[in-house]
Amino acid sequence: MTRQTKDYAADYARFVLRHRRAVILLLFTATLLALYFVDRVNLRNDPDSLLPLSNRYIATNLYSDLNYGMGNLMVWGMKVKQGDIYQPWFIRMVDEFYRDVSNLAFANSANFIGIPSPKLRNIGITRDGNLDFRRLLPAGGLSHDSQRQLSQLAYLRNGLEKHLVLESLLVYYQDGRGEKCEMVGADGLISNASIAQVHQNCTAKGTFIIGDFSNELKDNHLEWIASAKGVMADYQARYGDRVEFHISGEPYFLASMVQELWDKAWLFGVSLLIILLVLWYEFRHWSCAVLPLLGVGMTIILTLGLMGYTQFRLTTMMALTPMLLLAIGIGHSMQITRRFMQELHHTRDPEQAALASIRHTIVPAALSIGTDLHGFFAISFIDISFYKAYAYFGIFGMSTLILTTTTLIPLLMVTFPPRLRDREHERGWEMGLANGLTRILTGPAKWLPVVAVIAIWLVSAYMAELDRGFSALLAGEAGRTDPEVARIQDEFDIMPGVEKGIHYPRAAYKDHYLLGALLEGDGEVKAIADLEALSEMMPGVITANMVVRSKQGVLPPCGMDAWNRAGERLLGADRCFDELADPPQGIFNRAEVLGALSTFEDWLRSHPNIGYTASYVQFVKTLNMVLNAPPGEPPTRHMNLYAIPTIEHMRRNAYAYRLAGRLPDPDKTVQLYNGMLDTSAVAGELDSFINTRTWDEGIIVGFVNTMDPRQTHQTIRDIQHYLRDHAEDPGMDQLIVGIQGGERIEIPAKDKQPRQTIITDDSMPGKAAIGGFLGITEATRDVAFKEWLNAPVATSLTVFIMTLIMFRSWMIACILISLCFITLMTQYGLGAYMSSIGEWSANLAFHVQVALSIAMGLGVDYGVYMVSRLREEMSVCGGEWRQALRTTLGSTGSAIVISMVVLVGSFIPLMNTELANLWSVSLYISEALIMDVFIALMVLPLMVYWLRPGFVFRQGRKISRKDAKIAKV
Amino acid sequence: MHKSTPLRYAVGLIFVLAASAQASESMPYPQGPMSADEIARQVYTAAHGGLVQNAISKRKGRDVAVVVNRAPLAMRTQDRIPGVQTFDTYVNNSPRDPAIETLQMAILTSGRTKGTGVLFTRYADRDKGAIISMWLPALRKIRRINEPSHEDVWFGTNLTYGELVLRGPDDEVHELLGEGKVEGCLEAMALKHWEKNRYTLQLPGPQCAHIGKPVYRLKSATKFKNWWYDYHISEIDKRTFALYQTVYYKGAEKIKTVYIDWQSLDQPDPRITYPRYIYALTHADGKDSMVYVPRGTISLNLDLADDFWSEETLRTYGR
Known part of the structure; x- marks a missing residue:
């Protein structure tokens, strides 16, 4: 606050007063222009875009989304209140519901799974002993003829109870005490015994529909969520007395968050009212209450307009930006308004008051805003999109406060001067x-405040376990035998009592909220209640995607230059791959690799936090069982054949494979299966699990049954340890899991988005990058740390x-x-x-x-x-x-x-x-x-x-x- | 996320010649004006009948029947050339056993399923489902499978068993929309340069020779509930009852178009033709498939005993 600074301040004050009308007009014009862009705010709420794409977990997720799809999954759960699911009205309802949700906008209906799905086929035999692959539920639904209907229901039940791949995923079993029955045995494997135990002791009480939606949904959140909720409401009204409905899934979650924000926009009005009342109480002049709000309102509109103009991808978190601007702006408004009123009391001249108030306030206001800006400036360097959004728009909004509050409010008060009363500037x-x-x-x-502050600090440090953190750091190399000490050292986690991992659903939604309790009774948040219910019923509600690729890679397909007109090959089998002439390439054509992946999947299923897995390996195992079970016998009677036909497996089960003293060639056998599966699948059906272009990469999807941030972290560490410990096993030594550091991932151009190349970082050497929501959760934890x-x-x-x-x-x-x-x-x-x-x-x-x-x-x-x-x-x-x-x-x-x-x-x-x-x-x-x-x-x-x-x-x-x-x- | 099960194992039977085995003696050539149902029956007979005793398509030199499948547009990349499968087929429309209507055999002659053979036995009693016997060369086993469903995909293409084989005239309600002429060329799979290889180089281009031929325009609505299409509109040659173009609709949306280039086999009955190519295009995702049967691979009425169509032939074929 030197004399020179004060002069500048006075010059500034005189300048804006001299051009008062122009300044006011300019600010209002800019605000109106910004208002035009406000409804273009791109509120997408896409967690995938929050984190840096170069992170290997996120890159793995991106890669699997680009190559295997299934990035926007929805789950609908239906639990019958009385009896089991094999009741005609219930199956008809499920059938109708399946069609309705398949018809929702942006649905990839071919990827839907449910009892009515065409994919759900019998794995059985006919009376003649032929293999039978009919749909479990006819395309036309249940017959209205009672006898035929009974027969169809029996066929459905029988087929579902023999379905190794989908029964666990689609049917919820409950025992007499109302507890969930697990299809997978304690050893993590599905066996005749584990299945029989469930079928004998439990009742099928619920079923699920799993749907996939395209990314375009994210651009049309509100319309989509309205139609999705409309379907639910319709069925709830018609069947709510007999069926419990639950809904969850990333698209629903994200879309309903955006909708919640719009639904509760009126709370912003309540905030304004609170501020208006406080300002009125403080100044006892309506102009002193309204004009600060007007100024801050203009800043908010200018900031929202910039958000709309730039089309920056925002999340619901950004709702806090207007609130921060409002709160901080009001602070500055109060300072200038208070100073104006003091000067007005003193001079009785609004212009003089405006000049003095601007002159005295502009410098501290600028300095204060400057420090605020630095808070935002610092976070703008963090590679998280919503941190950047906070920073960019926070900096912009804060900067405008100099004009819209410290400058504009006195200028407007010259035009609308408040009436003076006694004791304006001092309240009791x-x-x-x-x-x-x-x-x-x-x-x-x-000493009391000092003691209080020290006490609060100590309590905080105690809660944060600062002592344990430092002890672990000081333990040095000797202490690393304790995994927790090693972790604390590796992550420099000096406050282990503070959990930095994320529980994404709970980070998005509260489980209860006060306003709901006041307005609707119990205050329960349905999105969380449904998720918890589904989490109880399903094998898992978040996914862990393991992208499996070969170390070696494959040759490019032969083009026109590979052969001449005489039919002679010009480019050899070492240069390009001829699908019809060369031996099949790709690790998924090797039994040893499939066997190793099968073992890995069995281990995954035995993990306490993984409820189920699915992969292309399951297709091959099922096909192997079906084709090798002795003719005339139900394939599921030979669960031991539900396996990859490696040579060891075939030797152990020679009764099913040995013909004329010989066992089949394992590689040729899996290649035949691959060919059969390839030619019997509809477009894209296998491509959700395997790259049918190269047969050299695929994906294993694990369903994780916990969202607890500590348990999810432990799960991913366990998977990474398994992969590290078995990296040299036969089969596993030919593959890599997840995206590696330094890889390039091309994101194709789409609509207005140009083509993009991501180069991954190598911030976690030696660890396999796992995708899916588990990977996102872990990546988020890494960023948090x-x-x-x-x-x-x-x-x-x-x-x-x-x-x-x-x-x-x-x-x-x-x-x-x-x-x-x-x-x-x-x-x-x-x-x-x-x-x-x-x-x-x-x-x-x-x-x-x-x-x-x-x-x-x-x-x-x-x-x-x-x-x-x-x-x-x-x-x-x-x-x-x-x-x-x-x-x-x-x-x-x-x-x-x-x-x-x-x-x-x-x-x-x-x-x-x-x-x-x-x-x-x-x-x-x-x-x-x-x-x-x-x-x-x-x-x-x-x-x-x-x-x-x-x-x-x-x-x-x-x-x-x-x-x-x-x-x- | 889990999505599917490997439940449609029925290897794509090669019904192409079943569709070409033409015009039944029991269905005389029609005279005078025809109703929609009569036209539909003629079309069905033309595509599924049995004037010829048997018909085969077998590799001759470099001529071989092929199925070409191209991925949906969103999945096409420079390193993804269309999948090609070659095959031989044998159709017997007049087995001596009166209980059997037809015997059809297909053997795949390339790729990972090379040597896989399928024998399809269809019974005169339609209530008795057809039986598929499948030879699995890697396992050296025959497995029997029951008849596929109408909506099952045929050999990885975007065609279904229903369209090619199973759907009868009584499965739909037919309406004659009128008569007209073929107005445009029949489309064919247009491959980009990088998609071609030596197997797809010889694929035919669009067929324009049918332009101007008089056709019936028939609308056929399915009787099946919740079906993948609501109705289709077909252009049918008034003389040969060859089905040139079929456009499928779900509601008002055009979902698939199938073009078939029927060519004469120089037989007295004009209805005896063969499909030189079948090209099917799914409009929603751009996936397309083409079946091409070179004329040089086709032979009719060979002196083959019924027991040629047997599981034993499947086992020994190509050895």
Whole structure:
């Protein structure tokens, strides 16, 4: 605040006042223009696009989506309340439901699976002993003839109970106690015994329809979710008394989040009303309440317009941006409005008041916004799309606040001057606050806030298990025999009590919400309730995709230049592959590889967190059983043949294979199966599991039965360890799992999106990259571990530099940043508490971590305002500390309290949607701001007083060193 | 995500010559105006009848019958050339056993399923399902399979068993929309340069020789519930009852078009023709398939005993 700066400020104030109408017109025109783009905001909510595509987990997911599809799966569950599923009305309902959901927009109906699916065929024999592959449910549905209907139901039941591949996935069995019956035995294998146990002791109570939808759905969320919910509502109305319906799936989840945001948009109005009332209470002038809102509203529109114009892919998390702009903008609005009113009281001239208020406020406002911007600036370097979105649009929105609040509000108040009343600038509570806090901070009770802060810090550190973290780090190499110590060292997890992994559904939705309890009764969030119900019923509701490729690769297909007109081959079998003339290529044509994959899949199925797996291997195993079971006998009576025909398997089961003393060639046998499957499948049917272009790569899909972030991490570690330990096994030594570091993945051009090339990083050497939602979960955890310390440290560094430049005082910069670290520790403590109670909507997952940086940027504002005012008042009071402190707390301190009340008050409605991410980020920011206010008002003055930085005390000392000593006493 | 089961094992039987075995003596050449149902029966007879005793298509030199399958548009890449399968077929329309209507045999002669043979026995009593005997060379076993369903895909193509073999005139309700002339060429699979290899080089191009021929336009609505199509509109040669073009609709949406280039076999009855090529295009995803039977591979009324159509022939074929 040099004289030169003040002159600039005065020049700026005079300039905008002189061109008042032009400035107002310009701002309103820009706002109207931005308004035009607001409805183009690209709210997609696509978790795949949140994380950097170069991450190997995400790249694996991207690769499997590009090559195998099935990236947008939906599940509908139907559980009959009385009896079993083999009732005519129920099967008819399922049939009709299947058709209705297959007809939803963007449905890849060929990929749907359910009892009515054409894919669901019998694996049995006819009375004549011929193999029978008829559809289990006729295409035309059940007959209306009662006798025929009974026969069809018996055929369906019989067929389902023999279906090794789909029964586990499509039928939910329950025992007499209402517990789920597992089809897979304790050894992880399906056997005659495990199946018989289920069929004898349990009842088929439910079935599922699994649907696949195209990516275009993400561009039409709202229309799609309306139609999907419409179908559910129709069946609920007709069959709800007899059937429990459940719905889940990524498209539904993501689309319903967007819809929830629009449905609860009125809460934003409630926030505005809260702010309006607080402002009116503070100023008792409607113009002082409305004009700040107008200014902030313009900033919000400008920011939303920019979002629409740039078509940046946004998530529902971005709903917080308008709220942050509103809350922060209102803080600045209050400062300028308060100053304008003070000046108006003093001069009784609106123009003079505007000039003085802009002149005095523009510099601290700019500096304050500058520190806020640094919070956002720091996170803009993190390669997570919604962090970047927060940063870019946060920086833009904050920057406009200089114009829409600090500049525009006084200009509008010149046009619409408020009527003056007595005691405009001082309210009783403010003086009470100032006197009370001054008494505490200058009396013996001054230790209380210090003790309180230390206690809060210690509790936070205890909850976060900081001691365990440091102990593990100090244990060194000797301690690495303990896997947990090794993990802590590898991940530099100094706070192991704070879970940084993510439970995606709970990160998206709360399980209960207060507003629901108030308006609808129980407050249960249906999306989570359905997911939990389906999770109980199904083998698993999130997937782990393992992309399997050969190390060797394949030759390109022979083209026109491979042969001449005389039929002589010009390019040999070492140069190109001739499908008709050369031996089949590709690892999926080798029995040894399929055998190794089968063993791997058996291991996966035996894992406690993996409920089921599916892959092309299952096709081959089923076909092997069907074709080799003795003629005239049901194939499922020979479950031992449900295997890959390796030479070892055939020797063990020679009765089924040996003819004329010879066993078939294993490779030729699987090649025959591959050929048969290839020619009997509809377009794309096999391609969800195997690359039928090369037969050199495929995918194994595991269904994971937990979403607990600790268990999902353990699951992926176990898979990676298995693959590492068996890397040299026969068959496994020919393949790699997941995308490797340094690979290039081409994303083809689509619509307006140009062709894109991704080059993967190698941030996790030696670990197999697993795709699916499990992979996304792990990648998210990796990013969280990378950023949970880095992002706040980066932010604190920029804030430190900014405050150092601003105040030109190392001491002040150190005090401010130290106080920020106290708040940061309490946020980690909050995360640890949420982890300890298993509240996965609010543990310190990566989406929550953005709150750490934002809160730090916002929190330092209060310190900046307090220190600036203390310096000013120390100068005015001639170094009399108590008086300077009282005046600072009565003016700036009370404004900080009001700002905090406005900010938290405006968050409260937002915290009452079903969306967990908004709730958790709001919670962390609110907690930090309350802590920041407490520290700014009760700890910062003490620190300043004890450390006596020259920035504050120098001018006071110039006036009277003696007075300062008196003040200290 | 799991999606499917390997349940349609019935290897694609080669019914091409079943469709070419023409015009029954029991179905005299029609005279005078015809109803929609009568036209449909003539078409069915022309495609499934048995004027010829037997017919075969067998590789001769470099001439061989082929099925070419091309992936849907979204899955086509430069390194994915269309799949090709060559085959020989043998059709017996007049077995001595009156209980048997036809005996059809197909043997695959290339690729991973090379040597796989299929014998399809269809009984005169339609209530008795057909039987497929399949020779699996790698296992050296015969397995018997019951009749495929109408909607089962035929040999990895976008054609179904229903379209090629199983669907009868009584399975649909027919309506004569009128008469006209063939107005355009019959489309064929148009391969890009990088999609061609020595096996697809000889595939024929679009057939324009039928332009101007008088045709019936017949609308046929399926009687099956929840079926993959609602109706199809066909262009049928008024003289030969050859089905040149069939367009399938689901609601108002055109979902598939099948073109067949019927060519004369120089027999007295004009209905005796053979399908030089069948080209089917699925409009939703662009997948297309083509079956090409060179004239040089076809022989009629050979002196072959009924026991040629046997499992033993399957076992020993090509040895």
